[in-house]
Amino acid sequence: MENRIIEFVSGLRAAGVRVSVSESRDAFLASSNVAVPQRETFRVALRATLIKEQRDRETFDRLFPMYFGGDPPALQPVGQNLQPADSETLQQMLRELQAELSDLLRDLLQGKAPDNEQLREQLGRLPARVDPRMLPRVERELNKRLGVAQMLREIEALLAALEQAGMQAATLQALRAEIEQNLQALAEQVARFVGQQWRERAAQTPAEEASDAGLADRPFESLGDADYAQLQREVRRLAALVRTRAALRHKRGRGRLLDAKTTLRANVRHGGVPFALHFKRRHLKPKLTLICDVSTSMRQVVEFLLTFIYELQDQLSRTRSFAFIDQLLDISPELAAAPPATAIPRILRNLPAGHYNTDLGAALNQFVTHHLDAVDQRTTLIICGDGRNNYNDPRCELVELLRRRARRVLWLNPEPRYLWGSDDSDMGQYASAVTAVHHVGNLRELAAAVDSLLASN
Amino acid sequence: MTDTAEQLGAALKAQQYIPSEEICTVMFLAQQLQKPVLVEGPAGVGKTELAKALASALGRPLIRLQCYEGLDESKALYEWEYSKQMLYTQLLSGKLQQMLADTDTLAAAADRIAKEDDVFFSMRFLLQRPLLRAILSPEPAVLLIDEIDRADSEFEAFLLEVLSDFQISVPEIGTLVAINKPLVLLTSNNTRELSEALKRRCLYLFIGYPAPAAELEIVRLKVPALSAQIAAQVVDAVQSLRSLDLRKAPSVAETIDWARALLALNASALTRDVFDSTLTVLLKYESDLQKARQMIRREPRKPKAPDAA
Ligand SMILES: Nc1ncnc2c1ncn2[C@@H]1O[C@H](COP(=O)(O)OP(=O)(O)OP(=O)(O)O)[C@@H](O)[C@H]1O
Ligand SMILES: [Mg+2]
Numbered sequence: 001m002e003n004r005i006i007e008f009v010s011g012l013r014a015a016g017v018r019v020s021v022s023e024s025r026d027a028f029l030a031s032s033n034v035a036v037p038q039r040e041t042f043r044v045a046l047r048a049t050l051i052k053e054q055r056d057r058e059t060f061d062r063l064f065p066m067y068f069g070g071d072p073p074a075l076q077p078v079g080q081n082l083q084p085a086d087s088e089t090l091q092q093m094l095r096e097l098q099a100e101l102s103d104l105l106r107d108l109l110q111g112k113a114p115d116n117e118q119l120r121e122q123l124g125r126l127p128a129r130v131d132p133r134m135l136p137r138v139e140r141e142l143n144k145r146l147g148v149a150q151m152l153r154e155i156e157a158l159l160a161a162l163e164q165a166g167m168q169a170a171t172l173q174a175l176r177a178e179i180e181q182n183l184q185a186l187a188e189q190v191a192r193f194v195g196q197q198w199r200e201r202a203a204q205t206p207a208e209e210a211s212d213a214g215l216a217d218r219p220f221e222s223l224g225d226a227d228y229a230q231l232q233r234e235v236r237r238l239a240a241l242v243r244t245r246a247a248l249r250h251k252r253g254r255g256r257l258l259d260a261k262t263t264l265r266a267n268v269r270h271g272g273v274p275f276a277l278h279f280k281r282r283h284l285k286p287k288l289t290l291i292c293d294v295s296t297s298m299r300q301v302v303e304f305l306l307t308f309i310y311e312l313q314d315q316l317s318r319t320r321s322f323a324f325i326d327q328l329l330d331i332s333p334e335l336a337a338a339p340p341a342t343a344i345p346r347i348l349r350n351l352p353a354g355h356y357n358t359d360l361g362a363a364l365n366q367f368v369t370h371h372l373d374a375v376d377q378r379t380t381l382i383i384c385g386d387g388r389n390n391y392n393d394p395r396c397e398l399v400e401l402l403r404r405r406a407r408r409v410l411w412l413n414p415e416p417r418y419l420w421g422s423d424d425s426d427m428g429q430y431a432s433a434v435t436a437v438h439h440v441g442n443l444r445e446l447a448a449a450v451d452s453l454l455a456s457n
Numbered sequence: 458m459t460d461t462a463e464q465l466g467a468a469l470k471a472q473q474y475i476p477s478e479e480i481c482t483v484m485f486l487a488q489q490l491q492k493p494v495l496v497e498g499p500a501g502v503g504k505t506e507l508a509k510a511l512a513s514a515l516g517r518p519l520i521r522l523q524c525y526e527g528l529d530e531s532k533a534l535y536e537w538e539y540s541k542q543m544l545y546t547q548l549l550s551g552k553l554q555q556m557l558a559d560t561d562t563l564a565a566a567a568d569r570i571a572k573e574d575d576v577f578f579s580m581r582f583l584l585q586r587p588l589l590r591a592i593l594s595p596e597p598a599v600l601l602i603d604e605i606d607r608a609d610s611e612f613e614a615f616l617l618e619v620l621s622d623f624q625i626s627v628p629e630i631g632t633l634v635a636i637n638k639p640l641v642l643l644t645s646n647n648t649r650e651l652s653e654a655l656k657r658r659c660l661y662l663f664i665g666y667p668a669p670a671a672e673l674e675i676v677r678l679k680v681p682a683l684s685a686q687i688a689a690q691v692v693d694a695v696q697s698l699r700s701l702d703l704r705k706a707p708s709v710a711e712t713i714d715w716a717r718a719l720l721a722l723n724a725s726a727l728t729r730d731v732f733d734s735t736l737t738v739l740l741k742y743e744s745d746l747q748k749a750r751q752m753i754r755r756e757p758r759k760p761k762a763p764d765a766a
Binding site: 026033041045049057239240273 | 485486494610651652653657659660662663
C-alpha cells in the first residue's frame with residue numbers, strides 16, 4: 001500500500017498538484033490511522049492530507065480510482081440462462097449473420113474483452129504529459145478505434161433479427177440487459193487501461209518537469225503553449241509566496257517605533273505615566289500607480305503583473321491602474337470589478353477600433369494633464385513596457401517630472417538589457433530618468449521585482 | 458476522545474450537528490494525528506458551528522479567536538494589564554517607600570525595585586487572550602480560529618509559529634509550553650489566498666452545501682415544529698435554487714431562517730404565493746429574486762410526498 005501511495009503522489013504531481021514531502025508523510029500516517037480500512041474513509045484521509053485547494057479536488061477525484069480502483073468488473077458469457085429453444089435461435093442467428101458480425105461483438109457475447117496487447121496496439125503510446133482531464137477524450141478515441149460504435153449497430157441488428165425470428169419480448173429484454181452489462185464492463189476496462197497507461201507515463205516523468213515549477217523560469221515568449229490554468233495557478237502561488245515573505249519581513253523587522261503622541265494621550269488616565277505603550281504602525285503599505293503598455297507584445301506580461309498586484313492587494317494601500325497603446329485609459333474600475341484575467345481582454349475589446357502604434361510619449365502627456373492626482377509623494381509609480389515607441393517623441397522630461405513628484409518611479413521591462421536602445425527603443429533614455437529598472441523576463445523575475453518593491457518601501 | 462469516526466459522528470449528532478461522513482473522518486484524523494484543520498467553504502454551511510459542536514461532543518472547552526483586519530498579537534496572545542499594575546503600585550506605595558528607605562542613591566533605589574520586577578510582571582498581571590488561554594488550558598481545548606483569511610498575512614505568519622510548537626515566550630516571564638495541545642480548527646471563506654506553509658501544516662476540509670437528505674435532517678432538527686411535508690418542500694426548493702446561477706446562493710443558515718419564517722406564518726403548504734412572499738428571507742439580491750421567480754413560473758411546484766424521514 002505504501003508504494004501505491006508513493007506512486008499516487010507522483011501521479012498527482014505529474015498532474016500539476018503541489019504535494020510536499022511532509023504532506024505525503026501525513027498521508028501515510030492518516031491512511032494507517034483510519035480505524036476501519038474502508039475505501040471511502042481511506043479516500044477522504046488521503047484527500048484531507050494531500051489536497052489543500054478546492055480547485056485541486058477534481059484532479060484528485062479523477063486520479064484516485066486509477067490508483068486504488070481495484071479490479072474492473074469482468075465480462076460474462078451472454079445467454080447462459082436461455083431456454084434451450086431460445087438458445088438454439090440465438091446460435092443459429094449468430095451463424096447466419098456470421099459475415100456481418102465483428103470479432104469485437106463475438107467476443108463480447110462470449111464474455112471476452114480485448115486483452116491489454118490489443119488495447120495497446122490500438123492506443124499506441126501516450127504522449128509524455130497528458131493532462132488527466134483529457135483522459136475521457138483518450139478513452140473515447142480508443143473506443144472508436146476498437147470499433148465500439150459499429151458494434152452497437154450490430155447489436156441492434158442482431159436483436160431485431162431475433163425478434164423477427166419470433167423471440168419473446170421478455171427474453172429479448174433479458175438478453176439486452178446482459179449485453180448492456182458487458183458493454184458497461186468493457187467501458188470500465190478500457191477506462192482502466194487508459195488510466196494504467198497514464199500512470200506508467202506519470203511514473204516516468206521526472207518530478208521537476210512534472211510540476212509547475214518549470215513555468216516560473218520559462219521566458220514569457222515561450223509560454224504560449226503552456227496550460228493557461230496552470231499558469232494562473234503558478235502566478236497565484238508566487239503571489240502567495242511574495243505575501244508570506246512580506247509578512248515575515250514585517251514580523252522580524254527592526255524594532256518597533258514608539259508613537260509618542262498616542263502613548264501620551266492613552267496614558268492620561270494613568271496620570272501621564274506611560275504604562276501602555278503605543279507603537280507606530282510598523283510599516284506603511286505602498287501606494288501604487290501603474291501605467292501599462294497593452295500593445296500585443298506586452299499584453300501577457302501586463303496581465304501577469306496586474307494579477308500579481310491584485311492578488312497582493314492586502315499588502316498595498318491603494319492601487320490605480322492605467323493602460324495605453326497610444327491613448328491612455330483609466331482601467332482601475334474594470335480591475336475592481338473583475339480579476340485581471342477577465343478584465344484585460346474586456347478592456348482590449350473596448351478600445352476604439354483602428355490601428356495602434358505604441359506611443360508612450362502621448363500617453364504620458366495625457367497622464368500628466370488629466371491624472372496627476374494619481375501621483376503624490378507616497379506613490380510608487382510603475383511603468384510596465386518595452387520602451388519601444390515607434391520613433392515617437394519619448395517625452396523623457398515628463399518621466400522626470402513624475403519622478404520628482406512621486407516617491408519613486410520603477411520601470412519593468414521584459415526585454416533583455418542588450419536590446420535597450422536598439423532600433424525604436426527609447427529604453428536607454430528612460431532608464432536614466434527613472435529611479436530603477438527591473439528586467440522581468442519570466443514569472444520568477446516578475447515575482448522578485450514585486451517582492452523587492454514591497455521590501456524597500 | 459472517540460475511538461472511531463462513526464462514534465465521533467454520533468457524538469456530533471447528539472450535539473445537534475449533522476456531519477457528513479467526510480467531516481467525521483477528517484475530525485477524527487485531526488485528533489489522531491494532532492494536526493490543525495483548515496475548514497473552507499461558502500458562508501453559512503456550518504463551519505463555525507462544527508467547532509462548537511465538536512467541543513461539546515468531546516467535552517472540551519471551546520476557545521474562540523475571531524479574526525479581523527488589524528488583529529495583532531496583543532489581542533490574540535496576551536497583554537499586560539496596566540491599570541491593575543498601576544493600582545497595585547499605588548496601593549503598595551507605602552510598602553515601596555519603606556523598602557527604599559535605606560537606599561541613598563537613585564541608582565541603588567532603582568536596583569532594588571528591579572529586584573522586585575517579577576512581582577509586577579507575573580501571571581497575576583497577564584491578561585490572557587485566546588491563544589494563550591488555549592495553550593495554558595488545564596484540560597485540552599478546542600481552539601477555533603475563525604475567518605483567518607480576514608487577518609493580515611503578518612498575523613498568519615505569527616500564527617504559523619504558534620501552531621508549530623504550541624509554546625510562546627513572554628520575555629518577562631519565560632517560555633510557556635502547552636500542557637495539552639489544543640485541537641485547532643481554522644476557518645476561511647477564501648477571500649484571499651492563505652500561505653502554502655500554513656496549508657501544509659493543516660489537514661484540509663471543504664464543506665459544501667449539504668446533500669438533500671442531510672439538509673432535511675438539519676431542518677427537522679432545528680425547526681422540529683414545522684411539518685415534515687413542508688420541510689421536505691423547503692429543502693427541495695432550496696436545492697433547486699442552488700443550481701441556478703445566483704450571486705449569492707442560499708446557505709444552510711438561510712434554509713433554517715426560511716423554515717422558521719414559514720412556521721411563524723403558519724403556512725399549511727408551500728404555494729407559489731407563500732413562496733413569493735417569503736423569498737426575501739432566502740435571497741438578498743434583486744437579480745437573484747427575479748431568477749428564482751422565473752424558476753418557479755417555469756415549473757409550478759407540485760406538493761411532494763414527504764420523505765420517509
Ligand atoms: N451540518 C449542520 N448541522 C446542524 N446545523 C447546521 C449544519 N450546517 C449548518 N448548520 C446551521 O447553519 C447555521 C450557519 O452555520 P455557521 O454560522 O456555522 O456557518 P459558517 O460556515 O461558519 O458561516 P460563515 O462563513 O458565514 O461564518 C447555524 O445556525 C448552524 O446551526
Ligand atoms: Mg462562521
